[in-house]
Amino acid sequence: xxxxxxxxxxxxxxxxxxxxxxxxxxxxxxxxxxxxxxxxxxxxxxxxxxxxxxxxxxxxxxxxxxxxxxxxxxxxxxxxxxxxxxxxxxxxxxxxxxxxxxxxxxxxxxxxxxxxxxxxxxxxxxxxxxxxxxxxxxxxxxxxxxxxxxxxxxxxxxxxxxxxxxxxxxxxxxxxxxxxxxxxxxxxxxxxxxxxxxxxxxxxxxxxxxxxxxxxxxxxxxxxxxxxxxxxxxxxxxxxxxxxxxxxxxxxxxxxxxxxxxxxxxxxxxxxxxxxxxxxxxxxxxxxxxxxxxxxxxxxxxxxxxxxxxxxxxxxxxxxxxxxxxxxxxxxxxxxxxxxxxxxxxxxxxxxxxxxxxx
Amino acid sequence: xxxxxxxxxxxxxxxxxxxxxxxxxxxxxxxxxxxxxxxxxxxxxxxxxxxxxxxxxxxxxxxxxxxxxxxxxxxxxxxxxxxxxxxxxxxxxxxxxxxxxxxxxxxxxxxxxxxxxxxxxxxxxxxxxxxxxxxxxxxxxxxxxxxxxxxxxxxxxxxxxxxxxxxxxxxxxxxxxxxxxxxxxxxxxxxxxxxxxxxxxxxxxxxxxxxxxxxxxxxxxxxxxxxxxxxxxxxxxxxxxxxxxxxxxxxxxxxxxxxxxxxxxxxxxxxxxxxxxxxxxxxx
Numbered sequence: 001x002x003x004x005x006x007x008x009x010x011x012x013x014x015x016x017x018x019x020x021x022x023x024x025x026x027x028x029x030x031x032x033x034x035x036x037x038x039x040x041x042x043x044x045x046x047x048x049x050x051x052x053x054x055x056x057x058x059x060x061x062x063x064x065x066x067x068x069x070x071x072x073x074x075x076x077x078x079x080x081x082x083x084x085x086x087x088x089x090x091x092x093x094x095x096x097x098x099x100x101x102x103x104x105x106x107x108x109x110x111x112x113x114x115x116x117x118x119x120x121x122x123x124x125x126x127x128x129x130x131x132x133x134x135x136x137x138x139x140x141x142x143x144x145x146x147x148x149x150x151x152x153x154x155x156x157x158x159x160x161x162x163x164x165x166x167x168x169x170x171x172x173x174x175x176x177x178x179x180x181x182x183x184x185x186x187x188x189x190x191x192x193x194x195x196x197x198x199x200x201x202x203x204x205x206x207x208x209x210x211x212x213x214x215x216x217x218x219x220x221x222x223x224x225x226x227x228x229x230x231x232x233x234x235x236x237x238x239x240x241x242x243x244x245x246x247x248x249x250x251x252x253x254x255x256x257x258x259x260x261x262x263x264x265x266x267x268x269x270x271x272x273x274x275x276x277x278x279x280x281x282x283x284x285x286x287x288x289x290x291x292x293x294x295x296x297x298x299x300x301x302x303x304x305x306x307x308x309x310x311x312x313x314x315x316x317x318x319x320x321x322x323x324x325x326x327x328x329x330x331x332x333x334x335x336x337x338x339x340x341x342x343x344x345x346x347x348x349x350x351x352x353x354x355x356x357x358x359x
Numbered sequence: 360x361x362x363x364x365x366x367x368x369x370x371x372x373x374x375x376x377x378x379x380x381x382x383x384x385x386x387x388x389x390x391x392x393x394x395x396x397x398x399x400x401x402x403x404x405x406x407x408x409x410x411x412x413x414x415x416x417x418x419x420x421x422x423x424x425x426x427x428x429x430x431x432x433x434x435x436x437x438x439x440x441x442x443x444x445x446x447x448x449x450x451x452x453x454x455x456x457x458x459x460x461x462x463x464x465x466x467x468x469x470x471x472x473x474x475x476x477x478x479x480x481x482x483x484x485x486x487x488x489x490x491x492x493x494x495x496x497x498x499x500x501x502x503x504x505x506x507x508x509x510x511x512x513x514x515x516x517x518x519x520x521x522x523x524x525x526x527x528x529x530x531x532x533x534x535x536x537x538x539x540x541x542x543x544x545x546x547x548x549x550x551x552x553x554x555x556x557x558x559x560x561x562x563x564x565x566x567x568x569x570x571x572x573x574x575x576x577x578x579x580x581x582x583x584x585x586x587x588x589x590x591x592x593x594x595x596x597x598x599x600x601x602x603x604x605x606x607x608x609x610x611x612x613x614x615x616x617x618x619x620x621x622x623x624x625x626x627x628x629x630x631x632x633x634x635x636x637x638x639x640x641x642x643x
Contacts, residue, residue, distance in 0.1 A: 105401065
């Protein structure tokens with residue numbers, strides 16, 4: 001009796017699994033003109049779902065299935081593991097520069113054919129991500145700034161320099177990003193105190209920068225991985241100063257929260273996301289159409305207005321007014337992260353960084 | 360009813376399903392993890408299959424030793440606090456009316472339904488300067504000025520004890536319900552105070568249960584990685600936090616796997632030691 005029932009159940013289970021597997025390709029074939037696009041979950045994704053993707057589907061007939069991706073490199077790990085198994089959880093994903101470089105190391109990104117990206121001529125050169133041999137790995141999607149943010153109730157005057165982080169008066173008041181590869185605090189320290197990010201060319205230079213950076217430790221109340229944690233504390237004044245994203249801070253201020261984002265005189269940190277195509281994806285054609293669409297100056301301008309990101313195309317090609325452009329960018333020369341370091345020295349930097357903040 | 364030991368293959372069949380599940384969902388993933396822990400890390404990329412000891416070598420340093428030591432100490436502290444609080448609580452609970460017991464147990468179960476994230480954010484608000492409990496003390500005139508109680512070790516410990524407390528009660532409850540009430544009655548008849556009867560009769564009678572509960576809460580607490588981040592400073596981050604960092608943010612699977620294997624081995628070693636010590640104590 002027992003034997004029989006187990007057999008029947010096993011058979012049923014196997015049958016179901018088999019049937020669903022057989023059914024899958026049919027489902028995929030039925031949605032041929034579709035594309036899975038990964039964008040950062042939460043506010044970013046909501047904004048894309050509302051303002052960008054419906055227009056794209058209207059213009060091209062390609063349905064978009066948006067996938068919420070986690071920030072940082074978590075998504076890269078998932079894409080890579082899936083690609084090894086021949087799967088693509090998203091065809092096109094928005095990836096940060098550090099993740100782009102790491103993906104290049106394993107040929108994760110299908111090279112982009114620029115002849116199919118007619119609007120590519122509008123792009124600023126620094127937003128075209130290339131493999132060492134010149135193939136195009138990814139195309140700039142949006143760029144954003146990490147700036148010095150403060151609670152306006154606690155700080156009546158906006159700080160003017162990153163040096164505020166080192167000010168003993170700000171003891172236990174800062175919220176900073178917890179990872180070396182997303183806080184870019186080494187670059188900030190080098191630009192503020194060592195004359196520029198070239199100070200990070202040598203290991204001695206990096207160690208010296210770490211030493212200087214260690215001086216901020218007594219001022220740091222929170223090293224955050226989770227953005228919501230800091231955003232909430234900043235709004236309430238619990239943690240009244242720190243580094244945060246210019247776009248989201250601007251939106252919070254527009255909602256009436258007592259926060260402000262300041263471009264320090266040394267510059268804000270400029271980072272950007274690329275559209276990149278997983279090598280496991282079969283939707284190469286649709287992906288090119290999508291990327292081309294996103295490179296249009298008009299779409300970039302919409303992103304600036306609705307999402308608060310800075311355009312990756314030449315400013316004069318867009319119809320952004322001076323005021324609109326100033327809201328998402330700044331004339332002060334930005335601090336550009338040393339992405340190369342996070343590839344060539346990533347483990348060493350991570351070890352030193354962890355020892356710095358944990359030790 | 361007498362229990363017969365299984366004799367034929369047919370008698371073993373009912374355990375084949377759980378055994379199969381355990382193999383598929385525990386043994387195989389754990390085996391994969393051990394394999395990955397010996398793989399070669401590709402800096403700036405992922406990993407390639409190999410057999411190298413580098414990942415373990417990197418872990419064997421004063422820095423990671425310190426983090427491991429702190430994690431173990433924190434888990435032990437959580438287990439001790441939970442049992443010290445939960446044992447008298449559960450004992451009193453079992454002496455109450457059935458209806459009161461049900462209300463308490465449902466309340467405790469509902470705490471279990473809260474995710475670690477919610478618990479973490481709730482405590483960080485309670486411990487904050489702007490909206491926290493110190494404001495009540497200020498209003499009562501007991502404190503001069505509201506201040507933040509987080510991030511601190513006490514905050515981490517509170518959050519983790521809060522999270523593990525319901526488990527502790529639920530594990531202790533059946534044993535305490537089954538405890539023969541005549542034992543304490545005998546002690547009382549012989550002139551022991553209730554407190555004395557609790558410590559000299561109830562606690563020793565439950566020694567095995569208490570040990571098992573300590574081990575369970577210890578292991579439960581060792582895996583915690585969110586609360587130390589939400590409520591503690593970096594020096595209060597557990598090894599699990601660093602494992603997550605390596606696996607998710609640094610895409611260094613081999614090193615993360617090596618740390619995880621090491622953590623499992625140390626845990627199993629400590630549990631074995633506890634069990635052996637318990638046996639010896641019984642024999643003496």
